[in-house]
Amino acid sequence: MRMLLIHSDYLEYEVKDKALKKPEEISEEQKKGRLDEVLAVFVSVEKVDEQNPEEVVEKAVAEIKDVASQVKAQNIFVYPFAHLSSELASPDAALKILKAVEEKLKEEGFNVKRAPFGYYKAFKLSCKGHPLAELSRTIVPGE
Numbered sequence: 844m845r846m847l848l849i850h851s852d853y854l855e856y857e858v859k860d861k862a863l864k865k866p867e868e869i870s871e872e873q874k875k876g877r878l879d880e881v882l883a884v885f886v887s888v889e890k891v892d893e894q895n896p897e898e899v900v901e902k903a904v905a906e907i908k909d910v911a912s913q914v915k916a917q918n919i920f921v922y923p924f925a926h927l928s929s930e931l932a933s934p935d936a937a938l939k940i941l942k943a944v945e946e947k948l949k950e951e952g953f954n955v956k957r958a959p960f961g962y963y964k965a966f967k968l969s970c971k972g973h974p975l976a977e978l979s980r981t982i983v984p985g986e
């Protein structure tokens with residue numbers, strides 16, 4: 844799994860078209876979304892993650908929690924992003940892992956949104972620009 848973490852004044856998105864034949868089913872309300880004072884986490888789920896999804900979810904949540912505590916962010920945006928890796932997991936496996944990351948972060952007490960999966964989306968992001976505002980993490984099961 845590859846993550847790009849951007850501490851931002853806000854992230855907002857708007858769903859445009861389907862990027863997969865069978866994207867995630869979403870409500871009208873989910874077609875647009877915004878969080879302010881947010882740690883935006885762009886996530887590419889990778890093929891290797893399918894070997895141990897539970898471990899990858901656990902490690903991803905630990906990394907996100909660590910960065911969130913460093914930048915003092917309580918709001919987290921989990922954003923499916925297929926452009927951080929050339930070895931992508933299947934859409935089914937990726938969506939399951941992203942949903943599990945979202946759920947675990949909520950259990951940890953964060954205010955979490957997850958952008959819809961399998962759609963082209965317009966988005967606006969306002970990076971805060973401080974030294975910890977742009978970070979990346981790579982997670983490999985078994986390592």
Ligand SMILES: Nc1ncnc2c1ncn2[C@@H]1O[C@H](COS(=O)(=O)NC(=O)[C@@H](N)CO)[C@@H](O)[C@H]1O
Pocket residue numbers: 862863886887888889923924925931932933934937959960961962963
């Ligand atoms: N492994 C993955 N990790 C994260 N997001 C993914 C993954 N696979 C699919 N997606 C989601 O599905 C969307 C499309 O995925 S994609 O791999 O880019 N596929 C396409 O764009 C297809 N139109 C042509 O392949 C992505 O924008 C993302 O929302």
